Amino acid sequence: MRIAVLTGAGISAESGLDTFRATDGLWERHRIEDVATPQAFARDPALVHAFYNARRARAAAAQPNPAHHALVDLARRHDLTLITQNVDDLHERASQPDVIHMHGRLSRALCADCGHRWNAPAVMSADDACPRCTAHAARPGIVWFGEMPYHMERIWDALERADLFAAIGTSGNVYPAAGFAQHAGRAGAECIELNLEDSANARDFDRRIQGPASVTVPEWVA
Numbered sequence: 001m002r003i004a005v006l007t008g009a010g011i012s013a014e015s016g017l018d019t020f021r022a023t024d025g026l027w028e029r030h031r032i033e034d035v036a037t038p039q040a041f042a043r044d045p046a047l048v049h050a051f052y053n054a055r056r057a058r059a060a061a062a063q064p065n066p067a068h069h070a071l072v073d074l075a076r077r078h079d080l081t082l083i084t085q086n087v088d089d090l091h092e093r094a095s096q097p098d099v100i101h102m103h104g105r106l107s108r109a110l111c112a113d114c115g116h117r118w119n120a121p122a123v124m125s126a127d128d129a130c131p132r133c134t135a136h137a138a139r140p141g142i143v144w145f146g147e148m149p150y151h152m153e154r155i156w157d158a159l160e161r162a163d164l165f166a167a168i169g170t171s172g173n174v175y176p177a178a179g180f181a182q183h184a185g186r187a188g189a190e191c192i193e194l195n196l197e198d199s200a201n202a203r204d205f206d207r208r209i210q211g212p213a214s215v216t217v218p219e220w221v222a
């Protein structure tokens, strides 16, 4: 069976990482508009680097939970396309074979001048120079609001081929990810959502499994 899975901050919540909603839209005490847009970075690169340095440190200290491990098991038995909105590396550290990070990764850096990408150091600063063009324009390799998510062609293709689409731990507030269930459903997939509560796009799903991901995902995969 061809399965497409989208994960959000809720799958990492039980590894101790904050979700966007749990902190009432505040991450590390900042409004997302103040730290997760290109304008924010142009305005105050030091603030944005501090925000992502804190999240990079928390992600490094976190461990994958049973939900991450269950998806590795699912990939062994089915044709699975794993798409994540998360920027942590918990899927990889659970040995997930092929993770599509549509919103980028904390572990990557990007040159705002020449577009070069490299592995981010644990702590980044606005003074870091790009290894290729030497400009002091190093930014986190993250997709901010107003920027095009990565790998969209591959994602649309997987959604259109899927027999089953599952959204795990995402509030359905951020597009284009919030439109994936509708896109897959229109192409004939059964759509289910695994969440603590109904998401903003709950109407796009055929059924839902409520509960914490570290309980519901292993049960669903079994």
Ligand code: BV8
Residues within 6 Å of the ligand: 007, 008, 009, 010, 011, 013, 014, 019, 020, 021, 022, 036, 085, 086, 087, 103, 142, 143, 144, 145, 146, 147, 148, 149, 168, 169, 170, 171, 172, 173, 174, 175, 176, 177, 194, 195, 196, 197, 198, 199, 211, 212, 213, 214
């Ligand atoms: C773009 C990186 C276009 C940053 C992030 C309509 C169509 C297209 C775009 C738009 C549109 N309307 C508005 C837009 C613009 C915008 C958008 O969607 N805005 C929203 C606020 C309305 N979208 C964009 O800007 C996107 N880009 O559209 O580009 C374009 C076209 C051409 C050319 C150029 C551009 C880019 C959006 C990406 C932004 N970057 N992340 C960072 O992480 O620092 S978004 C960020 O927030 C996350 O990646 C994630 O996507 C989102 C948070 O969402 P969730 O993961 O769902 O987390 P949340 O906390 O909200 O919810 C947690 C859920 O888990 C809850 O449901 C909770 O119940 C559940 N949960 C909690 N604990 C558990 C649990 N579930 C199970 N078990 C538990 N234990």
